[in-house]
Amino acid sequence: MSGKAGFKVQVDAQRCQGHNRCHAIAPELFEVDDYGNARAKGDGSVPPALEEKARLAVKNCPEHAVRMSGKD
Amino acid sequence: MSSRPPVKDWATDFDHIDPRWIENPFPLWDELRQRCPVAHSGRFEGGAYFPSRYQDVRDIAYDTEHFSSRRVVVRDKKLEQLLPSPPITSDPPEHRADRMPLLPPFNAKAVDKLTPGTQTLCARLIDRFIGEGRCDAATAYAQHIPTRVIAHMLGVPEDDGDRFRHWIKMALEVGIYEPHKAMEAIKEMSVYFKDQMARRGTQRSDDLISYVMDLQQDGKPVAEEKRIGALRLILIAGIDTTWSAIGASLWHLATHAEDRRRLVADPSLIDTAVEELLRAYAPVTMAREVVKEVTINGCPMKPGGMVLLSFPAANRDPEMFPDADKVLIDRKENRHAAFGLGIHRCIGSNLARMELRVALEEWLKRIPEFTLAEGEQVTWSEGTVRGPRRLPLVFGA
Numbered sequence: 001m002s003g004k005a006g007f008k009v010q011v012d013a014q015r016c017q018g019h020n021r022c023h024a025i026a027p028e029l030f031e032v033d034d035y036g037n038a039r040a041k042g043d044g045s046v047p048p049a050l051e052e053k054a055r056l057a058v059k060n061c062p063e064h065a066v067r068m069s070g071k072d
Numbered sequence: 073m074s075s076r077p078p079v080k081d082w083a084t085d086f087d088h089i090d091p092r093w094i095e096n097p098f099p100l101w102d103e104l105r106q107r108c109p110v111a112h113s114g115r116f117e118g119g120a121y122f123p124s125r126y127q128d129v130r131d132i133a134y135d136t137e138h139f140s141s142r143r144v145v146v147r148d149k150k151l152e153q154l155l156p157s158p159p160i161t162s163d164p165p166e167h168r169a170d171r172m173p174l175l176p177p178f179n180a181k182a183v184d185k186l187t188p189g190t191q192t193l194c195a196r197l198i199d200r201f202i203g204e205g206r207c208d209a210a211t212a213y214a215q216h217i218p219t220r221v222i223a224h225m226l227g228v229p230e231d232d233g234d235r236f237r238h239w240i241k242m243a244l245e246v247g248i249y250e251p252h253k254a255m256e257a258i259k260e261m262s263v264y265f266k267d268q269m270a271r272r273g274t275q276r277s278d279d280l281i282s283y284v285m286d287l288q289q290d291g292k293p294v295a296e297e298k299r300i301g302a303l304r305l306i307l308i309a310g311i312d313t314t315w316s317a318i319g320a321s322l323w324h325l326a327t328h329a330e331d332r333r334r335l336v337a338d339p340s341l342i343d344t345a346v347e348e349l350l351r352a353y354a355p356v357t358m359a360r361e362v363v364k365e366v367t368i369n370g371c372p373m374k375p376g377g378m379v380l381l382s383f384p385a386a387n388r389d390p391e392m393f394p395d396a397d398k399v400l401i402d403r404k405e406n407r408h409a410a411f412g413l414g415i416h417r418c419i420g421s422n423l424a425r426m427e428l429r430v431a432l433e434e435w436l437k438r439i440p441e442f443t444l445a446e447g448e449q450v451t452w453s454e455g456t457v458r459g460p461r462r463l464p465l466v467f468g469a
Contacts, residue, residue: 056404
């Protein structure tokens with residue numbers, strides 16, 4: 001992965017079941033509400049230093065609810 | 073254990089309480105995944121299907137149109153009465169309203185508050201047996217951790233643990249082949265919680281029983297039967313499962329010195345190790361009842377049939393997990409299904425993860441070296457929840 005800007009994460013609210021994996025792996029990028037529903041913090045922009053964490057958040061979601069812009 | 077005819081062909085006659093399945097089911101599942109990915113058995117009322125591939129388990133978990141959760145245990149005979157324990161036994165559209173209010177008490181923030189107390193609990197349990205240089209880790213350690221934590225959350229005496237475990241064994245193990253014992257246990261649990269609610273009267277404290285007592289739906293109090301069912305669920309689901317996960321993880325570390333030593337040398341591996349142990353030794357197998365004719369992976373399923381929905385088998389599918397049969401404590405990509413998939417994701421998953429992590433951390437700090445006690449037998453639970461029920465360990469290199 002190059003360090004260029006533009007990666008964004010997002011959580012598909014229809015798919016999220018509150019496993020909390022994204023938040024556990026990358027609390028800088030994801031937040032959860034009282035019911036466990038996750039969403040990307042802010043506009044979901046991923047600073048270069050957090051790209052690996054973002055990728056792992058995607059790859060550890062049991063429901064395939066977490067996406068990174070243009071990637072899965 | 074009941075006496076049952078031995079299984080002749082796992083594809084057409086599987087039995088999840090056969091001694092071979094109980095002892096080491098993994099090779100059986102590997103074989104079925106190759107030879108007959110949706111197995112069948114006529115041993116259970118209505119017939120039962122056993123999908124062993126991740127994708128099929130996932131499809132069924134997501135399909136609430138053809139599969140109902142009203143029965144979540146595959147038994148020889150179906151219980152004559154449906155005894156709802158919402159939300160695990162709820163289907164859409166009721167499911168959502170049954171589930172939502174129970175989520176906040178188990179969210180990550182709530183669980184964080186329980187961490188220090190769980191650390192102290194584990195340390196005290198270890199104090200009791202460390203001087204002896206050995207213990208049965210299933211009965212002296214693992215079983216007490218979730219029991220005491222959930223008793224504390226519910227607001228019931230922590231010393232009632234033996235009763236709780238008896239009910240659970242009847243409901244989930246013995247109740248597979250002696251369903252009347254499951255019914256009895258469920259009724260006793262209901263009486264217990266009715267009594268607990270009566271004792272509270274109009275008083276409320278900061279515990280889950282009080283919380284559930286006041287649950288409302290559409291501005292009206294939730295029916296008593298539903299509230300009691302939810303409390304039964306919290307008790308059952310909170311104990312056997314995590315007890316099994318802790319025990320199975322200690323069994324793995326006792327029998328795999330390289331993983332044990334690596335984890336002791338590098339405690340930062342605990343997060344991936346916990347996830348990998350949950351994948352490889354996922355304790356919980358659920359069930360669904362077929363309510364509409366459907367075909368899964370070429371296998372037609374008839375209404376009235378049961379599905380043994382094995383998240384543990386899904387977690388061992390090599391198509392989904394490279395080196396699925398190996399425990400890699402630094403596995404970084406791990407979409408395991410130990411807590412289920414879809415709308416019934418385990419409500420207690422944050423709690424279970426915390427308990428498992430703390431139980432292993434506290435143990436490894438004090439007892440970094442341990443092995444199975446030679447000549448003594450490890451025994452595993454039967455059926456729905458898999459974990460060691462006797463785990464004799466000796467400490468030291």
